[in-house]
Amino acid sequence: MNVTIVGAGIGGLTLALELHEANIECTVVEAAESIAGIGVGINVLPHAMRILTELGVADRLEEVGVTTKESVFFNRFGQLVHREPGGRYAGYDYPQLSLHRGDLQKVLLEAVRERLGPDSVRTGLRCLGFAQDAGGVDVEVRGSSGTTRLRSDVVIGCDGVHSAIRKQLYPAEGEPRYSGINMWRGVARWKPFLSGASMVRAGWFTSGKLVVYPIRENIDEAGNQLVNWVVEIETPRHLTRDWNRTGKLADFASAFDDWHFDWLDVPALLRASDTVLEYPMVDQDPLEKWSFDRVTLLGDAAHPMVPRGSNGAGQAILDARALRVALSSGGDPVAALADYEQVRLPATAEVVRMNRTNPPDAILREVFTRTGDRPFQHINEVISEGELAEISDRYKQVAGYSRDSFPNSR
Secondary structure (H helix, E strand, O other), rough: EEEEEEOOOOHHHHHHHHHHHHEEEEEOOOOOOOOOOOOOEEEEHHHHHHHHHHHOOHHHHHHOOOOEEEEEEEEOOOEEEEEEEEEHHHHHOOOOOOEEHHHHHHHHHHHHHHHHHOOEEOOOOOOEEEEEEEEEEEEEEEEOOEEEEEEEEEEEEHHHOOOOHHHHHOOOOOOOOOEEEEEEEEEEEEOOOOOEEEEEEEEOOEEEEEEEEEOOOOOEEEEEEEEOOOOOOOOOOOOOOOOOOOOHHOOOHHHHHOEEOOEEEEEHHHHHOEEEEEEEEEEEOOOOOOEOEEEEEEEEOOOOOOOOOOOHHHHHHHHHHHHHHHOOHHHHHHHHHHHHHHHHHHHHHHHHHHHHHOOOOOOHHHHHHHOOOOOOOOOOHOOHHHHHHHHHHHHHHHHHHOOHHHHOOO
């Protein structure tokens, strides 16, 4: 069997490593002329780190990222709402990693080229579409030398939120669903705060929400970290989704003018950023079907979700493992893709819906609503620790990384 993987993002590269482990031949085609990681920070949760560990890339990832110690929640007045350990610090056998998306993609790409060969990832080839018959699939790609067709037994669309494969399968699907919240992101060189490995969520969308965490250690002689921040604000205005769209501080920074905490000066952090990116928080309704004979979807091409819960990349990595298991069964590839869909489509549909309604951030929503966006005297007079833990645990259960999913964890 041989497989064509369309897209060299996190999902596509992880899938290539998975198929190589199963002795299934594959080639990755990528539209970009060179692969440079887009975006800024990303979190990889323990369920995905288990897979990356088994693929032999975890040590390198831990070298370039930050092993997250805790998730911490504050209101916009800097008052602590909830704190819980993360990854190994919560007793999992695998870490939670915070790192630059480009670093994650680079490690995966290097591993693919080292194990599968330097020509295993072919760049500068944009997918135009596919045609299949009973014996295989032809993918039409366009490069600098013109248009050609690549023949394989199976094609996997890992080509992200603008997937050409998905568009061919669902030409009348329509525009993505806007959540009413716009997002701006950036990175800054900054001194360590709190534990030095804390993932912080603060505030709420109505008046401004902030997510902030370090993604690289010791980037200069002063011991600064590269710190990733995300700002989310309710707004009717949004532009077409583009992970590389440049944003402007003037469009949102005033909402954080008085966010001066003893552990972080938020306005100064925002001003220290070299680049600001803007992205609408959008998703699409779960599809009824991913697999059409010898063609299927994976990752953002299959289940684009609102980027909340630090779980988009993780779900793509879980897709890759499930697809490898299905294809390595040795049976009919059409049946294998159907089996993969049966396992992963319902699970990811639940995550898409959960990200809309009750991601971990829902802790902040509850406090915002119950206090009327005012400071509190004692958090346990607003919401109990049991309620806070229940919100967090419910998301972990749906997303597939609850402690029950890791029976060997301490």
